[in-house]
Amino acid sequence: MSFPKVRVFESYAATASGEFDGVILLGDFQSDIPDDFAEFVAQAQQLDARVGQQPLLTPADVSGGRLIIAPTGPLTRDYDDVRNVADAAGAAARIAQQAGIVKPLLVVFGVPNEARYGQAEAVAYWGICQALYEPLEAREHLGEESLETVQEIGIVGTLDETWLEAVEAGKRVARDLAGTEPERMAPPRFAEYCQQTFAHSPVRVTVIDDVQQLQHEYPLLMAVARASLGVERHQPCVVRLEYKAPAAEQTLMFAGKGIVYDTGGADVKTGGHMAGMSRDKGGAAGVAGFVKTVAEMRPETLNVVAELGVVRNSIGADAFVADEIITAHSGVRVRIGNTDAEGRLVLADLLSHLREEASNYPRPQLFSVATLTGHAALAKGPYTALIPNGPARVNELTEKLWEAGEVYGDPTEISWSRREDYDFVRPRTKSDDTLSSNNGPSATTRRGHQFPMAFLAIAAGLDKHGTDSQHPLPFVHVDIAGSGIEGGDWQHGKPTAAPVTCFAGCYLHQ
Structure with missing residues (x-):
């Protein structure tokens, strides 16, 4: 490299x-x-x-x-x-x-x-x-x-020369994964890039690509991937990255949205809005980039566990559609509101897996990272949006990330999860437990980048781990739709590698 x-x-x-x-x-x-x-x-x-x-x-x-x-x-x-x-x-x-x-x-x-x-x-x-x-x-x-x-x-x-180069190595991985065209970085080749990147490093890479296993363990992710299954090179996978510290005192757990191409699915993107959607994997790319920096720095007391959902949201006869009700890994019944709101479905299953594992690690903190909503770009401009749950607010996780972003040149802004967001995704009948989205663009929807956080909490089972629970789990949703590409030009702009530097500055540099 x-x-x-x-x-x-x-x-x-x-x-x-x-x-x-x-x-x-x-x-x-x-x-x-x-x-x-x-x-x-x-x-x-x-x-x-x-x-x-x-x-x-x-x-x-x-x-x-x-x-x-x-x-x-x-x-x-x-x-x-x-x-x-x-x-x-x-x-x-x-x-x-x-x-x-x-x-x-x-x-x-x-x-x-x-x-x-x-x-x-x-x-x-x-x-x-x-x-x-x-x-x-x-x-x-x-x-x-x-x-x-x-x-x-x-x-x-x-x-510190080692620190400077370790961060840049991570940023380069993030740019490569986020910016590369959809065939060169189709799911199997995305996984292959990760395997090569972490070869001979302390990071263990596991690729889950068996279709039956994915259907059983990641049902929401596989709904998104359904129309891609007929093309072998487009078939989905989950890439799991694990770094175990020698004397771990804290654990960061990441879910990364890796939509290698987003056609919108049955709710197809029209009017030229499909161009640039090979960059919809920027969340997974940013997580992999941060893990690369971790691999270079080899922290003594920090575990990092990441699951990247690498999927193509294709159009086809077997595409999932709005109104379907799909039972998530968490057991929550999700009614599909719009197939172009696919990233949160992928994240929900990944987060549910991490939630189940969290008790096995010291001081777990959960994060979802995604190019999720046009609303985040509209509301926050070129800044990463951070939306914490209650335990994350108590632990001031977003404030610490904000401070690191200011110092290390990878700035963020904080948004808050409110009762209106939970009301927005409430079930309308007893047929389901939550609604994935409305059927309009996020950019024209009030609280369009905040309400997906409420959906993630419900669909992943994290709403049972709030400040009022016996086992609170800090969780921050990280939306890089506005910060992930220079100038907001999703077709031609250079990936910024957000939020690699922010997280590295917050957790790896003293």
Whole structure:
């Protein structure tokens, strides 16, 4: 797996002459510029008024003779955050690559001494890697070496090289799985990618692909997959990832939505809205990416268990339809409201399995991660939506994730589960126990990204593990529909790898 490796230096003077072929000077150019570069910046500003206002390359007597000036703009306003640093780093990285620089040295300066910028250099590195990432299909066809030419990045600062690369390794896995087209990443090949990724690692990979076993143990998932069964390469699977810590004190349990292509099923997506639906596996991709970072970091006290439901929601004579009543793994009878609300069905069965296992692990916390609703993108814009249940609120899980997201450049916003959400999915007759969805788009439905959390709690049996129960289970639903792809362009945008960095910062970095 190729991406720019990291070397950290305590100062610019500590780098050897000729070791790097360019310097990226990144910061707020209205602040004091480091002495090693101040003269060169001043000279460049005399020739070009854009210097310090936009990213530019200028000749200078620095490593490699090339200085890329990467302004962040102001960083002290109430609404500024560390993504300003990531954006500037990404812009500089593209200039460096176009200029033929293969080993740039990154110097970050002028960052306020505030908590929100506590990981500015790390975020800059990940911003560079995000900008330079090329899709898996392109790398396989044209070769990684020809596309991803930047080999190494030096950073001036006090950083853990292993940590930086472990997070980027996870983000790369998440981008590959989320962004790759639906045939290259059909369920069996998605599973194969995971097996290869975790080979010779402490993560155990189990692939459940026997149709009869899936029908018995994951009935909601298999309803979604029903129309895909006639095409062998589209047949579903559950990919289970397990990392067991030597001295576990806490356990994270993930359900990941891995819809490799979402046609909408019988409620087919029309009007051009099907394009980009190969990215509907972003939740499972993000979970796998986080587990990759776990595999690299090998935490001593943290277990991680994940189940990824990898399914194609196809159109066909055997497709499931609205009005069907399907008994979930939990025993809850689910009335189907819309077949294009398929992801929550997959998640419900996965969560039910995790719920049953939770008592076997110390301090379990459950999460579902999914590109679930257009409403989340509409309501939260480019931010991950976090919706906790009662025990998660008591333990302040969402607040901790929010804080990590702010510091590590993978921001979130918190929503709350309310009684209206449970009322929305209530049964209308005694024929069923819950309704999966209404029959309109989530983006035009009030509380369109909150009420699915209520459905998940009921359909997975987690509503029996609230704060009023004898065995409370903290559960957070994580909707990355707005944060999973750059610019919200689901057909052409680059996957962001959300929420890998947020979870890694929260649980793996002290």
